Amino acid sequence: xxxxxxxxxxxxRVAFVMMxxxxxxxxxxxxxxxxxxxxQDRIGANRASIxxxxxxxxxxxxxxxxxxxxxxxxxxxxxxxxxxxxxPFVSVLFALVAFASIPFGDVLHIGDRAIPLxxxxxxxxxxxxxxxxxxxxxxxxMAGWSSGNNFALxxxxxxxxxxxxxxxxxxxxxxGVIMVYGSLNMMDxxxxxxxxxxxxxxxxxxxxxxxxxxxxxxxxxxxxKRIPFDFPEGExxxxxYNVEYSGMKFGMFLMTDMVETTVLAGLSxxxxxxxxxxPYLLADGFHFPWGSELLLSPLTVTLxxxxxxxxxxxxxxxxxxxxxxxxxxxxxxxxxxxxWLGLFPLSxxxxxxxxxxxxxxxxx
Amino acid sequence: MGGAVNLGxxxxxxxxxxxxxxxxxxxxxxxxxxxxxxxxxKDSRGAVTIQYPEERRPQSPRLRTLHRLxxxxxxxxxxxxxxxxxxxCPARCIYIVAxxxxxxxxxxxxxxxxxxxxxxxxxxxxxxxxxxxxxRMDTGILEFxxxxxxxxxxxxxxxxxxxxxxxxGRPRSPIPIPPRRNV
Numbered sequence: 001x002x003x004x005x006x007x008x009x010x011x012x013r014v015a016f017v018m019m020x021x022x023x024x025x026x027x028x029x030x031x032x033x034x035x036x037x038x039x040q041d042r043i044g045a046n047r048a049s050i051x052x053x054x055x056x057x058x059x060x061x062x063x064x065x066x067x068x069x070x071x072x073x074x075x076x077x078x079x080x081x082x083x084x085x086x087x088p089f090v091s092v093l094f095a096l097v098a099f100a101s102i103p104f105g106d107v108l109h110i111g112d113r114a115i116p117l118x119x120x121x122x123x124x125x126x127x128x129x130x131x132x133x134x135x136x137x138x139x140x141x142m143a144g145w146s147s148g149n150n151f152a153l154x155x156x157x158x159x160x161x162x163x164x165x166x167x168x169x170x171x172x173x174x175x176g177v178i179m180v181y182g183s184l185n186m187m188d189x190x191x192x193x194x195x196x197x198x199x200x201x202x203x204x205x206x207x208x209x210x211x212x213x214x215x216x217x218x219x220x221x222x223x224x225k226r227i228p229f230d231f232p233e234g235e236x237x238x239x240x241y242n243v244e245y246s247g248m249k250f251g252m253f254l255m256t257d258m259v260e261t262t263v264l265a266g267l268s269x270x271x272x273x274x275x276x277x278x279p280y281l282l283a284d285g286f287h288f289p290w291g292s293e294l295l296l297s298p299l300t301v302t303l304x305x306x307x308x309x310x311x312x313x314x315x316x317x318x319x320x321x322x323x324x325x326x327x328x329x330x331x332x333x334x335x336x337x338x339x340w341l342g343l344f345p346l347s348x349x350x351x352x353x354x355x356x357x358x359x360x361x362x363x364x
Numbered sequence: 365m366g367g368a369v370n371l372g373x374x375x376x377x378x379x380x381x382x383x384x385x386x387x388x389x390x391x392x393x394x395x396x397x398x399x400x401x402x403x404x405x406k407d408s409r410g411a412v413t414i415q416y417p418e419e420r421r422p423q424s425p426r427l428r429t430l431h432r433l434x435x436x437x438x439x440x441x442x443x444x445x446x447x448x449x450x451x452x453c454p455a456r457c458i459y460i461v462a463x464x465x466x467x468x469x470x471x472x473x474x475x476x477x478x479x480x481x482x483x484x485x486x487x488x489x490x491x492x493x494x495x496x497x498x499x500r501m502d503t504g505i506l507e508f509x510x511x512x513x514x515x516x517x518x519x520x521x522x523x524x525x526x527x528x529x530x531x532x533g534r535p536r537s538p539i540p541i542p543p544r545r546n547v
Contacts, residue, residue: 038398039391043413214377326387327380338376 009115014100017119020310021099025258028317029061035318036325068251076244078148087146088245088252091139095259098132101125102266103187105276105305106283109298116187117276117306125186126178129267130171133223136256137163140225140232143253144241155240158332159232162222165339166229169219172347176212176354177205177271190275194282200289202279205272211350213272215343220268221323222339224260228327229335265316273312276305423504423533428488430505430539431479431518432526434498440465441524442498445472449490449499457483458490474520481508482516504529508539515542 034057037044048059075084102125105117122128137160144156178184181192195203206213222229233240242253269275280286281304285295296304330338397410414421423429434442445462463475490499503526510516522540530536 035391038394038410039387041390041394041410041412043411043415322384322388322391323380326383342376 083146169343
């Protein structure tokens, strides 16, 4: 019986994360259209309707999917058949599994069972997320190479170059967070962010590592290959790795972008925005720094934590979308200059500064 | 590297933040207007969009729209087939065949008066040139279309059947349907 319960709980954890990521990615299509429209004094797509119900354009992602599924699945004659078909799946798979080790709540105690609210408990969670995000570029390179199209090949190479630039900056900027919280386990990092600095300031990553936050988000946007770092695709003029794709395979590349945006939002929430922490909320309720207390049941606390995580992810996605619809695209050389001469040295500087501060803090 | 870029601009961050502030300002201002609109404040508009088929831009009364042939009181065309419009037309889209008018006081009348709207450039010279005020471009009709070029040729009967636009600028007659032709 307990094996069945364990399996059920494991399945439930994975299902929650999978549902969260997939549904968020689907809704992001609507969010992207509507947010950009409102930012630009427009209304945005609102014509798709089911029985006359328009629901503010919420059916457009559905209509998009139907369109993608029913379109011709074209494969060029010069393409490598296997890799060409495999590439979008590789691309979307690694983006989907990357969310697995991001915690969305504290350990939940039901009876004598302790359930950590994350899909997979890994003590090297950060490395796992980065490994999966880096593997995602293989799908893109595969797509570029197997299309049998020189423009696609060049796009794939631009994607590979951008990915290396971004991954180095991401890894180096997160080093500071790992040094401050002393763990590679994302659950431990999220829990450590619940401590208070000077008794009132939540010790979130954005407080202790503000420079790393900016560097991480910048490099993270580059890793998702979206505007302003979208020159691997450059759909409007320089065309990229997905130029030969059509139908649902093209749709899967779009979905990869959306899922990666969600993962980036979840990752920056877990590392810099306190993860599932609510300020001053401990396991048994609120303990405010001015001394008052508000005790809550464990289930309420867990719901508050999950709600806090989801809200932070939503805010982060809003910011990412805001950036995507505000900035123009970097040229290839500009992005390389920014990555190698801007983000990377600043990340190293951040590591050195963090080390010095930690040393001074410990010596005091 | 342009020389006019100072250190703050080279560092991107400040400029990026000011740009994000601008777009975020638009977002929240428009979002507030949208919410006010849906709560019943109908004059609060968060977007400049005109929802076209249901909602139309106001048209200037001088706007040149689909032509019509002005009728006499007995319903016959006021046109006397003087060929002025056909002559002045820069697109050469007007084709007139003249005929005797039964009334001896009127010299001629058009037997055929075709306008090829696929060629017409809507310059309004035909209206200017007409000595009889027999052709006008005030129907308010903009959305005529066809599946082939020959159906874009509007005949005398179609042009005679049109009414001028109402005072609100909206068309009062339906868009004429070209007779079915064997292409």
